[in-house]
Amino acid sequence: MVEVGGARRHRMTLESGDHTLTLFAYRTGPFKTVLYYMLTVLTFGILPLVLHWKQKWNVKVRMVPCNFESAEYIFIVDNHNSTELQPVLRKTDAVNHFFILFRIVCFQMIPTENGEMKKVADFRWFVYRKLEYIWIDDTYYEEKKDGVSDDDSCWKTSFDIANRIPCRSLLAVSEANFGLTSSEISRKLEFYGRNEIVVQLRPIIYLLFMEVITPFYVFQIFSVTVWYNDEYAYYASLIVCLSLGSIVMDVYQIRTQETRLRSMVHSAENVEVIREGNEMTIGSDQLVPGDILLIPPHGCLMQCDSVLMNGTVIVNESVLTGESVPITKVGNALVENNAYSLSYR
Numbered sequence: 138m139v140e141v142g143g144a145r146r147h148r149m150t151l152e153s154g155d156h157t158l159t160l161f162a163y164r165t166g167p168f169k170t171v172l173y174y175m176l177t178v179l180t181f182g183i184l185p186l187v188l189h190w191k192q193k194w195n196v197k198v199r200m201v202p203c204n205f206e207s208a209e210y211i212f213i214v215d216n217h218n219s220t221e222l223q224p225v226l227r228k229t230d231a232v233n234h235f236f237i238l239f240r241i242v243c244f245q246m247i248p249t250e251n252g253e254m255k256k257v258a259d260f261r262w263f264v265y266r267k268l269e270y271i272w273i274d275d276t277y278y279e280e281k282k283d284g285v286s287d288d289d290s291c292w293k294t295s296f297d298i299a300n301r302i303p304c305r306s307l308l309a310v311s312e313a314n315f316g317l318t319s320s321e322i323s324r325k326l327e328f329y330g331r332n333e334i335v336v337q338l339r340p341i342i343y344l345l346f347m348e349v350i351t352p353f354y355v356f357q358i359f360s361v362t363v364w365y366n367d368e369y370a371y372y373a374s375l376i377v378c379l380s381l382g383s384i385v386m387d388v389y390q391i392r393t394q395e396t397r398l399r400s401m402v403h404s405a406e407n408v409e410v411i412r413e414g415n416e417m418t419i420g421s422d423q424l425v426p427g428d429i430l431l432i433p434p435h436g437c438l439m440q441c442d443s444v445l446m447n448g449t450v451i452v453n454e455s456v457l458t459g460e461s462v463p464i465t466k467v468g469n470a471l472v473e474n475n476a477y478s479l480s481y482r
Contacts, residue, residue: 147202151292153268157216160292162208163200173199186350192220205272205290211263221265225272228260246324247271248426250301254324268294295329299426308446316411316429325425332424332441336399344388354380406438 149160176184188195196212213221228245245260261272270292310316317325348354357380364373406421409431416431421440424430430443432450439452447468454464 147204149205149291153294158265159214160205161196161212161214162203162205162210163196163212164203164207164209165199166201169199169201186355189350190352192222196222205292206274211265211270211292213265223263223265225261225263246328247273248298248302248325248328250303254321254328263292268296270294271298273298299329302426310427310429314411314429315414317425317427318413321427322412322425325427326423329425331422333405333422334402336395336402338392338395338399341388341392344391345384348384348387354384404438404440406440408437408440409433 147162149162151158151160173184184198188198192212196210200210200212208225211223211225213223245257246254247257247260249255262269264270271294272290273293274290357376361373361376361380364370364376407418408421408424409416409418410424411417411429411431424441429446432448445466445468449468450466451463452466454460
């Protein structure tokens with residue numbers, strides 16, 4: 138659901154899984170930027186700390202409302218009233234000059250509803266909860282149809298875009314038994330990325346800093362300063378030692394959880410695919426939507442969502458669905474209507 142006005146609007150509502158997100162478009166203003174840095178100096182850094190705790194205040198103090206075409210930041214409010222501010226990342230056809238003689242224009246590829254990759258000169262996206270939301274404007278559509286206007290401009294995840302590709306296009310690829318070409322693979326890798334879940338370990342310094350600037354420890358710093366000035370040195374020193382121990386334990390637990398999560402989700406296997414008419418073995422992280430996988434007779438671990446085109450398999454989905462009995466899957470040889478395929482992620 139999107140409000141009328143599309144790219145010209147400051148506010149937009151969209152459905153993302155089980156969540157309803159309300160998006161607001163903002164950009165930085167020169168006057169507010171200068172005022173922010175002046176107040177930062179005058180308050181000895183207290184203002185940025187307060188704005189870090191209150192994202193709504195941060196937006197009002199530092200940002201200027203705008204439309205989504207010129208947005209530099211997206212302020213997100215979910216249905217639980219949780220807020221987050223994310224920068225809008227951009228790849229444009231901005232030129233790179235090589236010796237001031239050559240003009241190199243870089244285009245980004247986006248899949249269309251017929252499964253083909255289309256060049257766009259202005260590719261914009263933001264990341265929210267590990268999902269990339271891509272800006273789709275009215276130029277994305279192949280042709281202007283009735284009802285297709287600027288109102289249809291909105292943010293969509295790569296999952297939503299991939300799910301609009303009809304299954305019949307994948308069935309045609311499977312029947313041809315030729316697979317994807319190297320150019321198609323490179324274009325799809327550029328848009329979808331690698332078929333893996335990356336859990337990055339945040340630096341220890343960053344974790345320590347983010348822990349120290351929480352309201353509780355900022356209050357402790359203020360209290361300890363007052364107690365030292367009142368000559369409560371032993372009491373203040375004890376509080377400092379306990380606070381440091383608590384910070385170290387919290388950071389240790391966070392890092393341990395990140396390491397454990399990374400080891401759980403990082404998994405790669407060798408898979409057999411058909412590309413350019415040849416059978417080859419590649420890493421599962423190199424899979425892209427549209428690849429033809431060959432399932433070995435002895436079975437394997439599936440590292441992606443897929444559509445079974447031919448044959449019959451027995452799948453153990455207990456990890457996903459909780460079903461204790463393996464499920465039999467049959468080939469999707471006949472696809473009717475406009476059934477959509479599954480994304481590979």
